[in-house]
Amino acid sequence: MSRQFSRDLGRGLEVAAAWLLALLWISPLLYAFWSAFHPAEYATHFELGAPLTLENFETAWSQAPFARYFLNTVLLVTLVLIAQFVLCTLAAFAFARFEFWGRNFAFALVLVQLMIMPEVLIVENYTTMSHLGLVDTILSIGLPYMASAFGIFLLRQTFKTIPKELDDAARVEGCSMMQILLKVYVPLARPTYLAYGLVSVSYHWNNFLWPLIITNSVTTRPLTVGLAIFGAPESGVDWSIITAATLLAVAPLLVAFLLFQRQFVQSFMHAGIK
Amino acid sequence: MRRVRSITPHVYGWLLLTPAAILLIAFTHYPTVATLVQSVFSKGTAIRPSAFVGLNNYRLLLEDTVFWKVLWNNVLFGIGTIPTSIALAILMAVWVNGKLPARALTRLAFFTPTILPMVAVANIWLFFYTPEIGLLDQIGRVFGFASHNWLGDPDTVLWCIVVMTVWKEAGFFMIFYLAALQSLPPELEEAGRLEGASRWYYFRRVAFPLLMPTTLFVSINAVINSFKLVDQLFILTKGGPDNASSLLLYYIYEVAFSFLDVPYAATLTMVLLSALAIIAVGQFVFMDKRIHYR
Numbered sequence: 001m002s003r004q005f006s007r008d009l010g011r012g013l014e015v016a017a018a019w020l021l022a023l024l025w026i027s028p029l030l031y032a033f034w035s036a037f038h039p040a041e042y043a044t045h046f047e048l049g050a051p052l053t054l055e056n057f058e059t060a061w062s063q064a065p066f067a068r069y070f071l072n073t074v075l076l077v078t079l080v081l082i083a084q085f086v087l088c089t090l091a092a093f094a095f096a097r098f099e100f101w102g103r104n105f106a107f108a109l110v111l112v113q114l115m116i117m118p119e120v121l122i123v124e125n126y127t128t129m130s131h132l133g134l135v136d137t138i139l140s141i142g143l144p145y146m147a148s149a150f151g152i153f154l155l156r157q158t159f160k161t162i163p164k165e166l167d168d169a170a171r172v173e174g175c176s177m178m179q180i181l182l183k184v185y186v187p188l189a190r191p192t193y194l195a196y197g198l199v200s201v202s203y204h205w206n207n208f209l210w211p212l213i214i215t216n217s218v219t220t221r222p223l224t225v226g227l228a229i230f231g232a233p234e235s236g237v238d239w240s241i242i243t244a245a246t247l248l249a250v251a252p253l254l255v256a257f258l259l260f261q262r263q264f265v266q267s268f269m270h271a272g273i274k
Numbered sequence: 275m276r277r278v279r280s281i282t283p284h285v286y287g288w289l290l291l292t293p294a295a296i297l298l299i300a301f302t303h304y305p306t307v308a309t310l311v312q313s314v315f316s317k318g319t320a321i322r323p324s325a326f327v328g329l330n331n332y333r334l335l336l337e338d339t340v341f342w343k344v345l346w347n348n349v350l351f352g353i354g355t356i357p358t359s360i361a362l363a364i365l366m367a368v369w370v371n372g373k374l375p376a377r378a379l380t381r382l383a384f385f386t387p388t389i390l391p392m393v394a395v396a397n398i399w400l401f402f403y404t405p406e407i408g409l410l411d412q413i414g415r416v417f418g419f420a421s422h423n424w425l426g427d428p429d430t431v432l433w434c435i436v437v438m439t440v441w442k443e444a445g446f447f448m449i450f451y452l453a454a455l456q457s458l459p460p461e462l463e464e465a466g467r468l469e470g471a472s473r474w475y476y477f478r479r480v481a482f483p484l485l486m487p488t489t490l491f492v493s494i495n496a497v498i499n500s501f502k503l504v505d506q507l508f509i510l511t512k513g514g515p516d517n518a519s520s521l522l523l524y525y526i527y528e529v530a531f532s533f534l535d536v537p538y539a540a541t542l543t544m545v546l547l548s549a550l551a552i553i554a555v556g557q558f559v560f561m562d563k564r565i566h567y568r
Binding site for chain 2: 015031091112147152208223254269
């Protein structure tokens with residue numbers, strides 16, 4: 001009897017601890033919502049009856065070119081995703097299905113990028129971009145990330161699991177190499193594309209350091225950089241407006257995440273296990 | 275491919291690889307080599323062009339107190355973030371994997387920080403740490419603590435960054451543990467229960483050792499992140515006060531883009547590259563060990 005009780009108590013405490021941690025984890029976001037939807041005088045003190053307002057969002061939206069930043073981020077994320085899909089698919093297909101000279105060596109060279117990510121090479125990559133005359137373009141933000149070792153690795157693993165009989169059959173049907181890739185391999189790897197796509201989009205939506213360095217005008221700056229400039233203490237904007245701007249910047253990703261939570265979590269898992 | 279001695283697979287292979295290879299060489303391999311070359315040259319000025327100076331930049335590096343401070347900060351940052359975020363990630367995964375009421379919601383709460391931009395959440399955390407009106411001070415006041423300038427005090431600033439980073443990362447690492455826990459055969463826990471093993475005993479003696487490959491994978495990611503994650507510094511502290519919260523990559527950024535000393539920034543980058551190379555070698559060595567758990 002008492003043993004049962006102590007087990008229940010232990011279980012109850014554990015549930016309480018889990019919920020407490022969850023609450024703690026989500027509280028910064030809850031605070032951001034509180035502050036963004038209430039007048040500025042309630043930003044630092046909490047009162048149940050505080051009036052709701054959308055004014056902070058209007059102010060934030062009108063004080064900085066967020067619409068343009070949104071467009072830039074969407075362009076960037078799309079450009080990077082398309083380029084990554086094309087480049088990584090081709091390279092992964094080469095590694096998975098062709099025995100060419102220097103394959104293992106080339107693969108090792110690709111994997112180097114898993115360790116030495118573009119973030120580490122900001123100094124020299126900036127020099128390269130200025131030689132190419134690409135500084136302050138959306139292309140320059142995406143370029144170092146387009147041939148992604150992670151993407152190549154992930155797709156190669158997936159392609160290798162596809163039975164060779166399938167492409168032999170397609171060849172008998174008279175398919176060319178490119179048709180085999182597009183009609184057999186790519187459709188069968190759809191879950192991997194989805195997983196990699198979600199990881200890539202959220203990475204580049206959130207990326208900051210390199211875009212900060214390589215951009216210097218409104219027409220190229222992505223949301224993260226725009227938000228950092230907007231929220232800088234020198235700009236003298238108050239909390240409510242900064243949190244409103246912050247929520248604006250994360251809204252699309254957050255909404256997508258809440259709608260497709262399962263896919264997100266599974267994609268991150270899928271991408272991590274390989 | 276048909277097993278005929280033909281040149282076709284070689285041509286196809288390389289043709290398919292070429293577009294990716296060009297970009298990889300241009301933005302990974304070339305800059306790595308260029309960093310090494312740049313680090314043995316002096317900074318060019320209008321009157322004096324850049325010249326070969328051998329290891330001079332490295333000598334400056336050894337004498338640079340800011341460099342040592344930043345490197346030490348990076349070590350502390352790693353010690354502060356890596357074990358804590360991994361331990362929390364395991365705890366979260368075990369909870370979310372078990373029979374917890376409102377499980378989906380709890381998982382959502384843990385994972386949400388992962389998908390938010392670091393810059394955006396740093397804006398929110400900045401408010402927590404603000405003296406007087408900040409949330410931390412408001413809570414402290416209820417318990418009778420005096421107001422504290424968390425980000426302005428060299429003794430607390432780095433730990434403020436650590437706490438925020440742990441919050442941001444733990445949910446991400448949780449995902450990998452969750453995946454690993456779900457791949458464990460359920461009979462194991464069943465057997466443990468029949469044998470009368472406590473949950474803690476089961477976790478310590480059965481689950482945790484089986485999670486070792488995941489722990490290794492996550493640890494490597496965590497170590498790399500500890501060198502790579504500096505976004506929050508731009509919002510919270512700008513590396514200050516007096517470099518108390520500056521990290522290696524942030525210092526590289528400052529040297530290259532504020533002090534415009536590209537050769538010295540390259541020298542600092544060499545240190546970062548060496549650290550990553552050591553991790554790569556370490557991973558390679560550990561990889562052999564991990565087979566024993568399989």
